[in-house]
Amino acid sequence: MKFGHEKLDVYQLALEYASRAFHLTENQNGLNRHAKDQLIRAPQSMVLNIAEGNGKGTPADRRRFFEISRGSALECAAIQDILCKYKTLTPELNKEGKSMLLRIVSMLTKLGHRKCYIQEQAAEYSDNDFDNDSIK
Numbered sequence: 276m277k278f279g280h281e282k283l284d285v286y287q288l289a290l291e292y293a294s295r296a297f298h299l300t301e302n303q304n305g306l307n308r309h310a311k312d313q314l315i316r317a318p319q320s321m322v323l324n325i326a327e328g329n330g331k332g333t334p335a336d337r338r339r340f341f342e343i344s345r346g347s348a349l350e351c352a353a354i355q356d357i358l359c360k361y362k363t364l365t366p367e368l369n370k371e372g373k374s375m376l377l378r379i380v381s382m383l384t385k386l387g388h389r390k391c392y393i394q395e396q397a398a399e400y401s402d403n404d405f406d407n408d409s410i411k
Contacts, residue, residue, distance in 0.1 A: 280329040285382035293318035321347035345383040
C-alpha cells in the first residue's frame with residue numbers, strides 16, 4: 276500500500292533531491308555548519324510540505340502547502356547559488372541540482388492550480404485489526 280503523496284512524481288523527485296543535498300553536505304569539508312544545516316533543512320521542508328499538502332481536504336489548504344514547498348525549492352536554488360559563489364559547489368553540480376529544482380517548481384506550480392489530484396481514500400485507514408479497542 277502506498278500513500279497518495281508517494282504516487283506523485285514531484286514527491287519522488289523532491290525526495291531524490293533531498294538525498295543528493297544531504298550527501299553533498301557530507302562530502303564538503305569547507306562548508307560551515309550553518310550552510311550545511313540550511314542545505315539539509317530546505318529540501319526536507321520541500322518534501323514534507325508535498326506530503327502534508329497532498330493529505331489536505333480542501334483545494335485551498337492543499338495549494339497553500341504546495342506553495343510553501345515551491346518556496347523551499349526556490350530557496351534550495353538560492354542556496355546552491357551561494358555555495359557556487361563560495362566555490363564549495365561546482366558549476367556542474369549546481370547545474371544538475373537546478374535542473375531537478377526547475378522540474379520540481381514546475382510540477383508544484385501545476386499541482387497548485389489543478390482541481391483533481393491523487394489523495395488517500397478514507398477507507399484505506401479504517402481500523403481493521405478487530406481488537407475491540409473501541410471506547411464504550
